[in-house]
Amino acid sequence: MMTIELEIEGMTCQHCARRVREALEGVPGARAARVDHEAGRGSVETDDDVELAPFLAAVRDAGYQARKADEEAGR
Numbered sequence: 001m002m003t004i005e006l007e008i009e010g011m012t013c014q015h016c017a018r019r020v021r022e023a024l025e026g027v028p029g030a031r032a033a034r035v036d037h038e039a040g041r042g043s044v045e046t047d048d049d050v051e052l053a054p055f056l057a058a059v060r061d062a063g064y065q066a067r068k069a070d071e072e073a074g075r
């Protein structure tokens with residue numbers, strides 16, 4: 001398992017956070033996601049060897065901007 005840490009821009013409330021979480025959890029290889037709209041952060045536990053790009057795309061498709069956080073846990 002690995003953990004992808006993301007910085008996410010544009011979230012203003014719990015509803016946003018839930019949309020982003022559901023988008024992240026819908027990506028193949030995702031196991032579980034946590035999203036904090038106040039911190040503008042998200043983390044996704046995934047299978048090993050997943051690509052970052054589909055997770056960024058999923059957030060973008062949900063209407064927010066994401067990039068990989070500087071520090072990365074779990075690998």
Ligand SMILES: [Cu+2]
Pocket residue numbers: 011012013014015016017
């Ligand atoms: Cu919102």
